[in-house]
Amino acid sequence: MSTAMNFSSKSFKPRAPDKGSFPLDHFGECKDFKDKFMRCLKDNSYDNSLCRVQSKDYLECRMEHQLMAKEPLQRLGYKDLIDPPSPSSESDKNT
Amino acid sequence: MIMKSRISPFSQSECFRLRQGLTSGLVMLLPLLLRPPVRYPHTSALLVQCVRTQRCKTGTVLCSQTEHFLRLRIPLSPQSRGNKNQSRRSKGQEEDWKTRNKTVLTYIAAAGVGMIGLSYAAVPLYRLYCQAAGLGGTAVAGHDTDMVETMKPVKERVLKITFNADTHASMQWNFRPQQSEIYVVPGETALAFYRAKNPTDKPIIGISTYNVVPFEAGQYFNKIQCFCFEEQRLNPHEEVDMPVFFYIDPEFHEDPRMARVSTITLSYTFFEAKEGQTLPLPGYSYN
Numbered sequence: 001m002s003t004a005m006n007f008s009s010k011s012f013k014p015r016a017p018d019k020g021s022f023p024l025d026h027f028g029e030c031k032d033f034k035d036k037f038m039r040c041l042k043d044n045s046y047d048n049s050l051c052r053v054q055s056k057d058y059l060e061c062r063m064e065h066q067l068m069a070k071e072p073l074q075r076l077g078y079k080d081l082i083d084p085p086s087p088s089s090e091s092d093k094n095t
Numbered sequence: 096m097i098m099k100s101r102i103s104p105f106s107q108s109e110c111f112r113l114r115q116g117l118t119s120g121l122v123m124l125l126p127l128l129l130r131p132p133v134r135y136p137h138t139s140a141l142l143v144q145c146v147r148t149q150r151c152k153t154g155t156v157l158c159s160q161t162e163h164f165l166r167l168r169i170p171l172s173p174q175s176r177g178n179k180n181q182s183r184r185s186k187g188q189e190e191d192w193k194t195r196n197k198t199v200l201t202y203i204a205a206a207g208v209g210m211i212g213l214s215y216a217a218v219p220l221y222r223l224y225c226q227a228a229g230l231g232g233t234a235v236a237g238h239d240t241d242m243v244e245t246m247k248p249v250k251e252r253v254l255k256i257t258f259n260a261d262t263h264a265s266m267q268w269n270f271r272p273q274q275s276e277i278y279v280v281p282g283e284t285a286l287a288f289y290r291a292k293n294p295t296d297k298p299i300i301g302i303s304t305y306n307v308v309p310f311e312a313g314q315y316f317n318k319i320q321c322f323c324f325e326e327q328r329l330n331p332h333e334e335v336d337m338p339v340f341f342y343i344d345p346e347f348h349e350d351p352r353m354a355r356v357s358t359i360t361l362s363y364t365f366f367e368a369k370e371g372q373t374l375p376l377p378g379y380s381y382n
Binding site: 012013014015016017018019020021022024025026028031034037038041045046047048049052055058059068074075076077078079 | 243244246248250273274275276277278279280283284285286288304305306307308310313317318319320321322323324325327328329330333335336337338340342
């Protein structure tokens with residue numbers, strides 16, 4: 001499909017990820033967080049917006065164990081989850 | 096690494112073709128525009144009369160010039176004999192023909208220069224058109240990591256992302272997604288997991304690539320971090336979780352071509368990598 005030689009077909013061009021590749025979690029250090037996230041997804045019929053706190057926890061675990069480059073969470077799209085307390089409780093309810 | 100907008104070689108050859116087409120098309124139209132004058136005397140007489148009686152509003156100069164032009168192109172009295180008449184007429188005619196030729200040549204030269212200018216202008220015009228229409232796989236402008244911080248989720252558009260996992264025939268890993276689908280909205284970062292297990296007794300190094308279907312949605316599918324394009328080594332009987340951290344560009348919601356897209360499929364394929372082999376990373380330059 002991506003090698004189709006048609007003139008007018010739009011072929012898919014894979015792009016490298018912005019921050020590169022995740023190092024593999026060989027020792028399962030963040031497995032608990034991942035299990036929590038997966039359970040949350042299953043309970044909420046796989047709706048990502050309801051499980052953002054768990055995904056944030058997983059990424060924080062990765063950063064702690066040197067499995068991910070440390071980045072402020074706003075740059076990963078979690079700005080609404082780390083706002084000052086009063087709006088964040090509202091946004092937590094929304095997400 | 097931020098990917099700037101980049102023209103693929105494919106669209107440059109298209110540019111060249113468009114230029115050629117424009118030039119040849121307009122060159123072909125030139126003879127039609129500067130039509131050779133009519134050969135039939137009676138139609139020419141009619142023409143001259145038409146022009147005279149028309150009282151063209153663009154100015155008497157133009158009228159008289161057109162009359163003059165038409166009268167001299169075709170002699171109205173075709174059979175006049177007499178050398179004096181002929182020589183007088185031929186001298187006058189020659190002069191007029193000369194001036195007429197000069198003007199025609201000037202017009203042709205101007206048109207030629209215009210064609211060349213148009214063919215140079217076609218390149219940036221075509222580039223703009225490509226970016227607007229998304230043809231030929233040109234990169235979407237404005238994709239950078241700072242946007243992740245400022246983008247707002249488009250909550251009214253829910254998209255279903257389905258996951259697919261494949262391995263190459265000779266690759267012995269067990270590779271599968273841990274969730275069959277996930278519902279996201281554009282502008283919101285999402286996390287998804289795959290699991291890979293090496294059931295053999297020797298370490299295997301894998302390297303993966305991905306594909307997004309439908310292709311047009313692929314330009315909006317941005318991965319912040321994943322496990323592709325780099326070698327991943329699994330020891331014997333080891334099982335790991337492989338996360339993919341991605342988001343759909345909020346501009347997805349404004350693209351009219353994506354209005355009917357509600358399911359996007361992300362498909363990863365693992366290949367076995369030989370020791371020291373590097374897969375060319377798309378979008379990176381090599382030194």
